[in-house]
Amino acid sequence: MILAEPKCVWYSVVPAPRLLQTDKGRWKVAPESSRGANHQCPLPKSPFPMNDLKIFSGRAHPDLSGRICDYLGVPLGQRSLADFPDGEISCRIEEDVRGRDVFLIQPTCPPVNDALMELLIMLDSCKRASAERITTVLPYFGYARQDRKDEGRVPITAKMVADIISRAGADRVLTLDLHAPQIQGFFDVPVDHLYAAPVLNEHFLKMDLNPEELVIVSPDEGSIKRALGHAKRLGGRVAIIDKRRSSAEDTQQENIIGGPVDGKICLMFDDMISTAGSICGAAKKLKEVGAREIHVATTHAVFCGPAVERLTEADLAGVVCTDSIPRAADQMPPRTHVLGIAPLLGEAIKRIHRNESVSRLFT
Numbered sequence: 001m002i003l004a005e006p007k008c009v010w011y012s013v014v015p016a017p018r019l020l021q022t023d024k025g026r027w028k029v030a031p032e033s034s035r036g037a038n039h040q041c042p043l044p045k046s047p048f049p050m051n052d053l054k055i056f057s058g059r060a061h062p063d064l065s066g067r068i069c070d071y072l073g074v075p076l077g078q079r080s081l082a083d084f085p086d087g088e089i090s091c092r093i094e095e096d097v098r099g100r101d102v103f104l105i106q107p108t109c110p111p112v113n114d115a116l117m118e119l120l121i122m123l124d125s126c127k128r129a130s131a132e133r134i135t136t137v138l139p140y141f142g143y144a145r146q147d148r149k150d151e152g153r154v155p156i157t158a159k160m161v162a163d164i165i166s167r168a169g170a171d172r173v174l175t176l177d178l179h180a181p182q183i184q185g186f187f188d189v190p191v192d193h194l195y196a197a198p199v200l201n202e203h204f205l206k207m208d209l210n211p212e213e214l215v216i217v218s219p220d221e222g223s224i225k226r227a228l229g230h231a232k233r234l235g236g237r238v239a240i241i242d243k244r245r246s247s248a249e250d251t252q253q254e255n256i257i258g259g260p261v262d263g264k265i266c267l268m269f270d271d272m273i274s275t276a277g278s279i280c281g282a283a284k285k286l287k288e289v290g291a292r293e294i295h296v297a298t299t300h301a302v303f304c305g306p307a308v309e310r311l312t313e314a315d316l317a318g319v320v321c322t323d324s325i326p327r328a329a330d331q332m333p334p335r336t337h338v339l340g341i342a343p344l345l346g347e348a349i350k351r352i353h354r355n356e357s358v359s360r361l362f363t
Protein backbone atom coordinates (compact mmCIF):
# COMPACT_ATOMS: atom_id res chain seq x y z
CA MET A 1 0.00 0.00 0.00
CA ILE A 2 1.28 3.53 -0.81
CA LEU A 3 0.68 6.14 1.85
CA ALA A 4 -1.30 9.03 0.42
CA GLU A 5 -0.33 11.43 3.22
CA PRO A 6 2.82 10.45 5.08
CA LYS A 7 3.06 11.91 8.57
CA CYS A 8 5.74 14.57 8.54
CA VAL A 9 6.92 17.80 10.05
CA TRP A 10 8.87 19.54 7.28
CA TYR A 11 9.04 19.96 3.52
CA SER A 12 11.51 19.41 0.72
CA VAL A 13 11.82 20.40 -2.91
CA VAL A 14 13.65 17.23 -3.91
CA PRO A 15 11.73 14.46 -5.65
CA ALA A 16 9.42 13.15 -3.03
CA PRO A 17 10.10 9.78 -1.50
CA ARG A 18 7.01 7.81 -0.71
CA LEU A 19 6.55 5.29 2.03
CA LEU A 20 5.49 1.77 1.24
CA GLN A 21 4.08 -0.61 3.76
CA THR A 22 5.61 -4.07 3.55
CA ASP A 23 3.58 -7.23 4.02
CA LYS A 24 4.97 -7.36 7.57
CA GLY A 25 3.41 -4.00 8.34
CA ARG A 26 6.76 -2.12 8.38
CA TRP A 27 7.39 1.14 6.47
CA LYS A 28 10.09 1.56 3.88
CA VAL A 29 11.01 4.27 1.41
CA ALA A 30 9.77 3.46 -2.10
CA PRO A 31 12.42 2.79 -4.79
CA GLU A 32 13.67 5.85 -6.72
CA SER A 33 11.84 4.83 -9.90
CA SER A 34 8.42 4.87 -8.29
CA ARG A 35 8.74 8.41 -6.89
CA GLY A 36 7.04 11.44 -8.34
CA ALA A 37 9.44 14.07 -9.76
CA ASN A 38 9.86 17.80 -9.26
CA HIS A 39 6.99 18.57 -7.03
CA GLN A 40 7.02 19.77 -3.47
CA CYS A 41 5.95 17.11 -1.06
CA PRO A 42 6.28 16.24 2.60
CA LEU A 43 9.54 14.41 3.34
CA PRO A 44 9.25 12.14 6.33
CA LYS A 45 12.53 11.60 8.17
CA SER A 46 11.30 8.61 10.10
CA PRO A 47 8.38 6.24 9.69
CA PHE A 48 7.55 7.12 13.29
CA PRO A 49 7.47 10.85 14.17
CA MET A 50 8.62 11.59 17.75
CA ASN A 51 5.05 12.11 18.94
CA ASP A 52 4.29 8.52 17.91
CA LEU A 53 6.76 7.28 20.55
CA LYS A 54 5.09 5.82 23.63
CA ILE A 55 7.02 4.57 26.62
CA PHE A 56 5.47 2.53 29.40
CA SER A 57 6.99 1.09 32.52
CA GLY A 58 6.19 -2.04 34.46
CA ARG A 59 6.41 -1.91 38.23
CA ALA A 60 9.86 -3.50 38.43
CA HIS A 61 11.87 -0.29 37.99
CA PRO A 62 9.72 2.82 37.40
CA ASP A 63 12.55 5.13 38.55
CA LEU A 64 14.80 3.99 35.70
CA SER A 65 11.89 4.36 33.23
CA GLY A 66 11.37 7.90 34.50
CA ARG A 67 15.05 8.72 34.02
CA ILE A 68 14.93 7.31 30.46
CA CYS A 69 11.89 9.51 29.70
CA ASP A 70 13.70 12.53 31.20
CA TYR A 71 16.63 11.85 28.85
CA LEU A 72 14.28 11.64 25.87
CA GLY A 73 12.12 14.58 26.97
CA VAL A 74 8.91 12.57 26.61
CA PRO A 75 6.30 11.76 29.27
CA LEU A 76 6.04 8.28 30.71
CA GLY A 77 2.88 6.62 29.37
CA GLN A 78 -0.09 6.18 31.68
CA ARG A 79 -1.02 2.64 32.60
CA SER A 80 -2.77 0.95 35.49
CA LEU A 81 -1.19 -2.14 37.01
CA ALA A 82 -2.56 -3.89 40.08
CA ASP A 83 -2.82 -7.29 41.70
CA PHE A 84 -6.10 -9.16 41.93
CA PRO A 85 -6.80 -10.69 45.37
CA ASP A 86 -5.68 -14.11 44.07
CA GLY A 87 -2.31 -12.74 42.91
CA GLU A 88 -3.10 -12.40 39.19
CA ILE A 89 -1.96 -9.13 37.60
CA SER A 90 -4.37 -6.68 36.00
CA CYS A 91 -3.26 -4.15 33.40
CA ARG A 92 -4.85 -1.33 31.46
CA ILE A 93 -2.95 0.92 29.08
CA GLU A 94 -4.54 4.32 29.76
CA GLU A 95 -3.44 5.99 26.51
CA ASP A 96 -4.18 5.41 22.85
CA VAL A 97 -1.39 3.29 21.35
CA ARG A 98 -3.02 2.43 18.02
CA GLY A 99 -0.41 2.69 15.27
CA ARG A 100 2.26 3.89 17.77
CA ASP A 101 5.87 2.85 18.32
CA VAL A 102 5.67 1.46 21.85
CA PHE A 103 8.55 0.70 24.24
CA LEU A 104 7.86 -1.33 27.39
CA ILE A 105 10.55 -1.05 30.05
CA GLN A 106 10.84 -3.87 32.57
CA PRO A 107 13.98 -5.54 33.96
CA THR A 108 13.01 -9.12 34.80
CA CYS A 109 14.75 -8.87 38.16
CA PRO A 110 13.63 -10.25 41.55
CA PRO A 111 10.84 -11.03 42.09
CA VAL A 112 11.66 -12.49 38.67
CA ASN A 113 8.44 -14.35 37.98
CA ASP A 114 6.22 -11.39 38.87
CA ALA A 115 8.29 -9.01 36.73
CA LEU A 116 8.24 -11.39 33.77
CA MET A 117 4.51 -12.11 33.99
CA GLU A 118 3.72 -8.42 34.28
CA LEU A 119 5.80 -7.72 31.18
CA LEU A 120 3.94 -10.40 29.22
CA ILE A 121 0.57 -9.00 30.31
CA MET A 122 1.62 -5.48 29.26
CA LEU A 123 2.79 -6.83 25.90
CA ASP A 124 -0.56 -8.49 25.35
CA SER A 125 -2.39 -5.27 26.30
CA CYS A 126 -0.41 -3.21 23.78
CA LYS A 127 -0.69 -5.81 21.04
CA ARG A 128 -4.46 -6.02 21.42
CA ALA A 129 -4.64 -2.21 21.46
CA SER A 130 -3.13 -2.21 17.92
CA ALA A 131 0.32 -0.78 18.66
CA GLU A 132 2.25 -0.65 15.38
CA ARG A 133 5.50 -1.93 16.87
CA ILE A 134 6.39 -3.02 20.41
CA THR A 135 9.97 -3.02 21.68
CA THR A 136 10.59 -4.78 24.96
CA VAL A 137 13.31 -2.97 26.90
CA LEU A 138 15.02 -5.42 29.25
CA PRO A 139 17.69 -3.54 31.25
CA TYR A 140 18.27 -6.94 32.90
CA PHE A 141 17.18 -10.25 31.39
CA GLY A 142 16.47 -12.79 34.12
CA TYR A 143 16.51 -16.56 33.59
CA ALA A 144 19.53 -16.04 31.30
CA ARG A 145 22.00 -18.20 33.20
CA GLN A 146 20.28 -21.46 32.29
CA ASP A 147 21.39 -21.08 28.68
CA ARG A 148 22.52 -24.61 27.77
CA LYS A 149 21.68 -28.20 28.53
CA ASP A 150 24.80 -29.20 30.39
CA GLU A 151 23.21 -32.20 32.11
CA GLY A 152 20.19 -34.42 31.55
CA ARG A 153 16.59 -33.33 32.20
CA VAL A 154 17.27 -29.59 32.65
CA PRO A 155 15.59 -26.72 30.79
CA ILE A 156 17.13 -23.96 28.70
CA THR A 157 15.19 -21.16 30.37
CA ALA A 158 16.92 -18.37 28.44
CA LYS A 159 15.47 -19.76 25.19
CA MET A 160 12.07 -20.53 26.70
CA VAL A 161 11.66 -17.03 28.16
CA ALA A 162 12.87 -15.45 24.91
CA ASP A 163 10.19 -17.44 23.06
CA ILE A 164 7.46 -16.38 25.49
CA ILE A 165 8.39 -12.69 25.17
CA SER A 166 8.26 -12.85 21.35
CA ARG A 167 5.02 -14.86 21.42
CA ALA A 168 3.37 -12.33 23.77
CA GLY A 169 3.88 -9.60 21.17
CA ALA A 170 7.42 -8.16 21.25
CA ASP A 171 8.53 -7.07 17.77
CA ARG A 172 12.01 -6.16 19.00
CA VAL A 173 14.12 -6.41 22.13
CA LEU A 174 16.54 -3.86 23.56
CA THR A 175 18.69 -5.24 26.33
CA LEU A 176 21.89 -4.70 28.27
CA ASP A 177 24.75 -7.08 29.06
CA LEU A 178 23.11 -10.44 28.52
CA HIS A 179 24.73 -13.20 30.54
CA ALA A 180 26.14 -14.49 27.23
CA PRO A 181 25.96 -12.45 24.00
CA GLN A 182 24.78 -15.46 21.99
CA ILE A 183 21.47 -15.38 23.91
CA GLN A 184 20.52 -12.74 21.32
CA GLY A 185 19.98 -15.64 18.96
CA PHE A 186 17.39 -17.19 21.26
CA PHE A 187 14.96 -14.43 20.32
CA ASP A 188 13.20 -14.79 16.98
CA VAL A 189 12.91 -10.99 16.72
CA PRO A 190 15.68 -8.39 16.27
CA VAL A 191 17.72 -7.74 19.42
CA ASP A 192 19.78 -4.65 20.14
CA HIS A 193 22.33 -5.69 22.75
CA LEU A 194 24.03 -2.86 24.62
CA TYR A 195 27.07 -3.06 26.88
CA ALA A 196 27.63 -1.03 30.04
CA ALA A 197 31.41 -1.37 29.59
CA PRO A 198 31.92 2.22 28.30
CA VAL A 199 30.05 3.58 31.34
CA LEU A 200 32.09 1.42 33.76
CA ASN A 201 35.36 2.28 31.99
CA GLU A 202 34.58 5.98 32.22
CA HIS A 203 34.27 5.62 36.00
CA PHE A 204 37.70 3.96 36.32
CA LEU A 205 39.36 6.32 33.82
CA LYS A 206 38.30 9.22 36.05
CA MET A 207 40.24 7.57 38.91
CA ASP A 208 43.40 8.12 36.87
CA LEU A 209 44.93 4.76 37.81
CA ASN A 210 48.40 3.92 36.55
CA PRO A 211 48.08 1.12 33.92
CA GLU A 212 51.47 -0.22 35.09
CA GLU A 213 49.88 -1.00 38.45
CA LEU A 214 46.63 -2.43 37.11
CA VAL A 215 45.43 -5.99 36.65
CA ILE A 216 42.04 -6.56 35.04
CA VAL A 217 40.60 -9.72 36.56
CA SER A 218 38.03 -12.09 35.13
CA PRO A 219 36.28 -13.85 38.06
CA ASP A 220 35.67 -16.97 35.91
CA GLU A 221 36.36 -18.30 32.45
CA GLY A 222 32.99 -16.98 31.20
CA SER A 223 34.10 -13.36 31.63
CA ILE A 224 37.50 -13.56 29.90
CA LYS A 225 36.36 -11.69 26.81
CA ARG A 226 34.83 -9.00 29.01
CA ALA A 227 38.14 -8.62 30.92
CA LEU A 228 40.12 -8.37 27.67
CA GLY A 229 37.78 -5.63 26.45
CA HIS A 230 38.26 -3.60 29.64
CA ALA A 231 42.04 -4.12 29.53
CA LYS A 232 42.10 -2.76 25.99
CA ARG A 233 40.52 0.48 27.20
CA LEU A 234 42.01 0.79 30.70
CA GLY A 235 45.41 -0.81 30.16
CA GLY A 236 47.00 -3.25 32.60
CA ARG A 237 47.59 -6.97 32.57
CA VAL A 238 44.86 -9.61 32.65
CA ALA A 239 44.30 -12.39 35.20
CA ILE A 240 41.68 -15.13 35.20
CA ILE A 241 40.31 -16.90 38.27
CA ASP A 242 39.73 -20.62 37.90
CA LYS A 243 36.27 -20.87 39.51
CA ARG A 244 34.36 -24.08 40.27
CA ARG A 245 30.70 -23.83 41.28
CA SER A 246 29.54 -26.26 43.96
CA SER A 247 25.96 -24.93 44.39
CA ALA A 248 23.80 -21.96 43.41
CA GLU A 249 25.29 -20.01 46.34
CA ASP A 250 28.81 -21.42 46.68
CA THR A 251 31.92 -21.41 44.53
CA GLN A 252 35.55 -22.40 44.98
CA GLN A 253 38.45 -20.46 43.52
CA GLU A 254 41.29 -22.85 42.71
CA ASN A 255 43.97 -21.00 40.70
CA ILE A 256 44.85 -17.65 39.19
CA ILE A 257 45.99 -17.66 35.58
CA GLY A 258 47.94 -14.66 34.27
CA GLY A 259 48.72 -11.56 36.29
CA PRO A 260 50.88 -11.35 38.39
CA VAL A 261 48.68 -9.60 40.96
CA ASP A 262 51.16 -9.20 43.83
CA GLY A 263 51.19 -5.53 44.90
CA LYS A 264 48.77 -4.56 42.10
CA ILE A 265 45.41 -2.79 41.91
CA CYS A 266 42.88 -5.36 40.70
CA LEU A 267 39.73 -4.34 38.81
CA MET A 268 37.34 -7.26 38.56
CA PHE A 269 34.38 -7.15 36.11
CA ASP A 270 31.36 -9.44 35.97
CA ASP A 271 28.01 -9.21 34.19
CA MET A 272 26.10 -9.74 37.43
CA ILE A 273 26.61 -10.14 41.12
CA SER A 274 23.92 -12.41 42.46
CA THR A 275 24.83 -13.99 45.83
CA ALA A 276 28.34 -12.47 45.53
CA GLY A 277 29.91 -15.90 46.07
CA SER A 278 31.93 -15.67 42.84
CA ILE A 279 33.21 -12.12 43.27
CA CYS A 280 33.99 -12.37 47.00
CA GLY A 281 35.68 -15.77 46.58
CA ALA A 282 37.80 -14.29 43.80
CA ALA A 283 38.65 -11.24 45.93
CA LYS A 284 39.77 -13.50 48.79
CA LYS A 285 42.01 -15.44 46.42
CA LEU A 286 43.52 -12.22 45.02
CA LYS A 287 44.26 -10.97 48.54
CA GLU A 288 45.92 -14.29 49.41
CA VAL A 289 48.42 -13.76 46.62
CA GLY A 290 49.17 -10.17 47.57
CA ALA A 291 46.78 -7.91 45.63
CA ARG A 292 47.12 -4.37 47.02
CA GLU A 293 43.62 -3.06 46.28
CA ILE A 294 40.52 -4.67 44.74
CA HIS A 295 37.64 -2.91 43.01
CA VAL A 296 34.70 -4.88 41.66
CA ALA A 297 32.37 -3.72 38.91
CA THR A 298 29.19 -5.24 37.57
CA THR A 299 26.38 -4.24 35.26
CA HIS A 300 23.59 -5.99 37.16
CA ALA A 301 23.47 -5.65 40.95
CA VAL A 302 21.08 -8.54 41.63
CA PHE A 303 22.42 -8.72 45.21
CA CYS A 304 20.25 -11.55 46.55
CA GLY A 305 20.60 -13.88 49.55
CA PRO A 306 23.86 -13.23 51.42
CA ALA A 307 25.24 -10.80 48.77
CA VAL A 308 25.21 -7.55 50.76
CA GLU A 309 26.69 -9.24 53.84
CA ARG A 310 29.42 -10.93 51.77
CA LEU A 311 30.31 -7.71 49.93
CA THR A 312 30.36 -5.77 53.20
CA GLU A 313 32.75 -8.26 54.81
CA ALA A 314 35.02 -8.67 51.77
CA ASP A 315 38.24 -6.69 51.62
CA LEU A 316 37.17 -4.43 48.73
CA ALA A 317 38.18 -0.86 47.98
CA GLY A 318 34.90 -0.28 46.18
CA VAL A 319 31.92 -1.76 44.33
CA VAL A 320 30.62 -0.22 41.12
CA CYS A 321 27.31 -1.17 39.50
CA THR A 322 24.68 0.34 37.23
CA ASP A 323 21.04 1.09 38.04
CA SER A 324 19.72 -1.62 35.68
CA ILE A 325 18.11 -3.20 38.77
CA PRO A 326 16.47 -1.11 41.52
CA ARG A 327 18.32 -1.01 44.85
CA ALA A 328 17.45 1.05 47.89
CA ALA A 329 20.46 2.80 49.44
CA ASP A 330 20.17 0.68 52.60
CA GLN A 331 20.35 -2.52 50.49
CA MET A 332 23.80 -1.63 49.23
CA PRO A 333 27.19 -2.64 50.59
CA PRO A 334 29.40 0.25 51.76
CA ARG A 335 31.59 2.06 49.22
CA THR A 336 29.16 1.28 46.37
CA HIS A 337 28.98 3.62 43.42
CA VAL A 338 25.88 3.38 41.20
CA LEU A 339 26.24 4.55 37.60
CA GLY A 340 23.17 5.66 35.65
CA ILE A 341 22.35 3.66 32.55
CA ALA A 342 19.33 5.74 31.45
CA PRO A 343 21.23 7.89 28.89
CA LEU A 344 22.54 4.76 27.12
CA LEU A 345 19.11 3.09 27.01
CA GLY A 346 17.41 6.39 26.15
CA GLU A 347 19.76 7.03 23.24
CA ALA A 348 19.17 3.51 21.94
CA ILE A 349 15.40 3.97 22.18
CA LYS A 350 15.68 7.24 20.25
CA ARG A 351 17.76 5.60 17.53
CA ILE A 352 15.49 2.55 17.23
CA HIS A 353 12.48 4.83 17.03
CA ARG A 354 14.10 6.85 14.24
CA ASN A 355 15.40 3.75 12.45
CA GLU A 356 18.97 4.97 12.98
CA SER A 357 22.05 2.90 13.69
CA VAL A 358 22.44 1.67 17.24
CA SER A 359 25.86 0.10 16.71
CA ARG A 360 27.74 3.25 17.78
CA LEU A 361 26.50 2.53 21.29
CA PHE A 362 27.76 -1.06 21.32
CA THR A 363 31.36 -0.34 22.26
Ligand code: R5P
Binds near residue numbers: 248273275276279
Ligand atom coordinates in the same frame (compact mmCIF):
# COMPACT_ATOMS: atom_id res chain seq x y z
C1 R5P B 1 28.48 -16.54 36.13
O1 R5P B 1 28.64 -17.13 35.11
C2 R5P B 1 28.10 -15.10 36.19
O2 R5P B 1 28.81 -14.33 35.27
C3 R5P B 1 28.32 -14.56 37.57
O3 R5P B 1 29.67 -14.65 37.89
C4 R5P B 1 27.53 -15.31 38.58
O4 R5P B 1 26.26 -15.58 38.10
C5 R5P B 1 27.46 -14.56 39.86
O5 R5P B 1 26.72 -15.30 40.77
P1 R5P B 1 27.04 -15.22 42.31
O6 R5P B 1 27.16 -13.76 42.65
O7 R5P B 1 25.86 -15.88 42.98
O8 R5P B 1 28.31 -15.98 42.55
